[in-house]
Amino acid sequence: MVNNNDNDEANPSAPYLIDGDTLYKRNDGASYTPIARRVEIIRRLLNDDTGKITLELSFDYAGSSHTIEISRGLLTRRKISELLAYGVDVSDQKAAAIVEWLGYQEEQLPIERVHSTVGFDFSQSPPVFKHYQAIGMDSKYTGPLQIHPKGTYEDWLHLVKEEVMGHPPLELALVLGLCAPVATCINHISGGEVLLFHLCGNSTQGKTTAVMLSISTFGAPIVGHSSLLKDWNGTRNAVLAQLRDIQGLPVAFDEASMLEGEYGNLVYQLASGKDKSRLDNEGALRRSGQWSGSIISNGERSLSSSSSKNAGSQIRITELSNIPWTQSAENANRLKEGLLKHHGHAGPRFVEYLLTQGLDQLDMRRRSWSKHIEAQFSVADTFTQRLSDKIAILLMTAELANEAFNWGLDVQAMSSLLISATAQTSGNRDIGKHAYQYLMEGIHMHENHFYVDDVPPSIEPVWGKWIVENQSLKEIYIFPTVFQSLMKQGGFENPSTILQLWKDENLIDHESNKFTRKKVISASFSSRVHVIRIVESADSDPV
Numbered sequence: 001m002v003n004n005n006d007n008d009e010a011n012p013s014a015p016y017l018i019d020g021d022t023l024y025k026r027n028d029g030a031s032y033t034p035i036a037r038r039v040e041i042i043r044r045l046l047n048d049d050t051g052k053i054t055l056e057l058s059f060d061y062a063g064s065s066h067t068i069e070i071s072r073g074l075l076t077r078r079k080i081s082e083l084l085a086y087g088v089d090v091s092d093q094k095a096a097a098i099v100e101w102l103g104y105q106e107e108q109l110p111i112e113r114v115h116s117t118v119g120f121d122f123s124q125s126p127p128v129f130k131h132y133q134a135i136g137m138d139s140k141y142t143g144p145l146q147i148h149p150k151g152t153y154e155d156w157l158h159l160v161k162e163e164v165m166g167h168p169p170l171e172l173a174l175v176l177g178l179c180a181p182v183a184t185c186i187n188h189i190s191g192g193e194v195l196l197f198h199l200c201g202n203s204t205q206g207k208t209t210a211v212m213l214s215i216s217t218f219g220a221p222i223v224g225h226s227s228l229l230k231d232w233n234g235t236r237n238a239v240l241a242q243l244r245d246i247q248g249l250p251v252a253f254d255e256a257s258m259l260e261g262e263y264g265n266l267v268y269q270l271a272s273g274k275d276k277s278r279l280d281n282e283g284a285l286r287r288s289g290q291w292s293g294s295i296i297s298n299g300e301r302s303l304s305s306s307s308s309k310n311a312g313s314q315i316r317i318t319e320l321s322n323i324p325w326t327q328s329a330e331n332a333n334r335l336k337e338g339l340l341k342h343h344g345h346a347g348p349r350f351v352e353y354l355l356t357q358g359l360d361q362l363d364m365r366r367r368s369w370s371k372h373i374e375a376q377f378s379v380a381d382t383f384t385q386r387l388s389d390k391i392a393i394l395l396m397t398a399e400l401a402n403e404a405f406n407w408g409l410d411v412q413a414m415s416s417l418l419i420s421a422t423a424q425t426s427g428n429r430d431i432g433k434h435a436y437q438y439l440m441e442g443i444h445m446h447e448n449h450f451y452v453d454d455v456p457p458s459i460e461p462v463w464g465k466w467i468v469e470n471q472s473l474k475e476i477y478i479f480p481t482v483f484q485s486l487m488k489q490g491g492f493e494n495p496s497t498i499l500q501l502w503k504d505e506n507l508i509d510h511e512s513n514k515f516t517r518k519k520v521i522s523a524s525f526s527s528r529v530h531v532i533r534i535v536e537s538a539d540s541d542p543v
Contacts, residue, residue, distance in 0.1 A: 016101040021060045025097055035097050037061070037089040044109040045069070048130075048139055049117045049245075055106065061087030069142075075102055113139040118147065119247030119293065120184050127355065129181065129248065131218070131348045135355065146220035146227045147249070151342030153349065156216070157405075159338035168413040169325045170213060170335075171398070175414065177214030177250040179397040180293030181351050182362065184248035186393060187292050189363045193271040194291065195390055196317040199298040199325070206326030207298040209335050211252045214296055216339040218249045218347035231255060232297075236266055240275050244289030249347070252296040267303070270295055271316040315386055320421045346405075353404035362396075369396050376419050391418045431492070432501035438490045439483075439532070443476060450476070451521060464529055465521050475509070477519050477529040499530070507533050 015026050018040060024032035043056035053072040058065060068086055073079065080095050090098050118141065121128045128136035132147050141147060164170040176197055183195045199207040211229065212221035219228040229252045230242055243251060269275070275289040297303070303317055326332040354362075369392035370385075377384050395418075398409045443450070449463035457463075464478040487495040499515040502508045509531035511517050516528045 015104060016097075023098075023101065025101075035101070036094050039088055039090070039098060039102070041102055041105050041109060042067070044106055044111050045114045045142070046111050047142070048113055048115045048134075048137070053111075055102075057083075057088070059086075059088050061089075072106075075099055075106070113137065114142040115139050116141070116143045117245035117247070118143070118145060119245075119249050120181065120188070121247070122188050127359075129348070129351045129355065131249075131351070132344065133348070135348060135352055144226040145246075146222070146224070147218060147344055148220075149344035149348075150220065151345075153342075153345035156338075156342035156345055159335070159342065160213075160407075163331055163335045163338070164213065165408065166410075167327055168410055168417050169323050170210065170327075171409050172320075172394070172414050172417060173210035173213045173325060174217070175394050175398045175401070175409070176210075176294060176296055177217040178347065178350050178401055179394050180218070180250040181248040181347070181354055182397045182400070183294055183393050184292040185354065185359055185362050186366055187273070189359050192389070193316060194273045195294040195393065196267065196271055197294065197296045198303045198317055198319045199296070199323070200300060200302050200319060201322040203300060205322070205324050206332045208254060209332040210325035211254065211296055211298050212336060212339050214250055215252050216343040216346075217350070219344050221339050221343055223254050228252065229254060236269075239266070240269060241289065243270075243291040243295070244275065246291045246293065248293045248351075250294045250296060251291075252298070255299055267317050318387070318390055318422060320418075323417070323421065350401060350404055354400065357400070365396050365399075366392050369393075369399075373415065373419070376415070387422055391415070391422070394418065432498060432505065432507075435487065435490070435492050435498045436502065436507065436535075438492070439486060442486050442490070443478070454522070456522065462521070465519070473534050475534060476532040477521065478532060479527065479529055480516060483530050502532075507535070509533065 016035070017024050017026070017032060018038050019032075021038045023035045023038055023040075025035045026032050037060045039057065039059040041055045042058045045054045045056065046052075047054065054069050055072055055075075056067060056069050058067050060066070066087060070083070074082055077095050077099055080090050080099050081092065083090050115130045115134060118130050121130060124136070126136060128134055130139065130141065132141045132149060134140070160174065164174060179195065183192070186192055187194075199210060201207065215221040215227075215229045221227075221229055223229050223231055225242065228249060230239075231254050232239065239253070273290055273292050302319060302321060326335070366389070370388045373391045373395070374384055374388040377388075395411055395415055398411045398414055401407055402409050402411070446463065447466070448459040449457050449461065451457055451462065451465040453466070453468055462479075463482045464476060466473055467475040467477070484495050487498060492498055496515070499508065503510060503515065508515065509517055515530060517531050518526055518528050519531065520526050521529075
């Protein structure tokens, strides 16, 4: 039994007190009876993302102090015993007293706001950016991502000035990280996709160092599940799960050689910014995971050439191939060593400046840059506009960083590097020509399924009709279902993308806002079909 002590004098009406490693309950007089080993709430937390209250509990067990975060829902006589599993001294006969004590203590503590998601929250006005310390509200991050700033911004900046500035590839790597919040803002204003970048080439070009530099702007540049720098090891669902609720921070995946199979579908999902909808255990539709910003990958092999028949996936990933990212092995080693000691500072500072610009002003700046870049391509193809939009976000990011920090990034050199790199991979995007050649081969192999003018086919089912003039094939009518099937058989995953390419090149005859036209197949039958124009040589045609 304890008599009045310092704690009691500080609050003589307190029903409980902790003295050393023991919890005491106040008696009717001025004495206290020991109840249990020390257990107390040290923080009361309100999660801004879930709306739930959690409590940070500190307690003694086996001679040492422990801390856990628990649901407030455990503070009932029925549920408090669940804390026994953690070592809390809360047996049945002590449960009522401990629930009363913790309830009393909770009311004395202020509520601290926390968040478990990261990046922009546009539901608040003005928008809030959630990093380790939120920008726009008083809240700290409690999730697993390693985004706690380490070292100092001044030392990180000194390293960057010494090892990065003046070398355009590394300046670009820096921008690949900083562009994530810009991309998220543009996505919110006018729609768009997650920016995907793949750094590929031989193993001595400093790709991993470049990715570490990108990630260091917002977090720890070390490979791990709880880091913004991850690896491809795991199922595709596991890869996507690591992106959920990241809205405007860069995420990188190291060494694409770990990823097996065809990349096309995964690229689509990464760029879409959302996971597939699924049902929970009770059959209700579960909220799909969402993400935005920039995703960076690296590896020796190209991803776009591995998806050579998927035009859609190729335009969604910007491949930066065979670029000497670092200047020397010594340069790479100094950067890696320094970035591990100092990181997580520049990104939040950049976002603070970004939020002063206004979303509409950002979009206007992006549009201006996009027009400027599109004019720089010596040979334009059907993807030029979309490429220009992506490069525009990178260059406006560099421009904004110069305004915010006076870094002196060489925006013009960066522009030339990006245009050159994307031009080198444009050949891989020439899917329209490959698809046209494949279709012509398939149609000629199965010519007996087609009407030839008014002559019916010799084999059922009917696939369409050949239009012949002066003994030369001029047009082919093909039913949409047959076209879809042939394209899928050839590995062309997005027939509508192929049709859009052909439409742009005037290879199909179509009604306004459609890919089809209604045509007469026989004397008694008309149908909506794709009308494919015949060119003499697909190789010479700029499809």
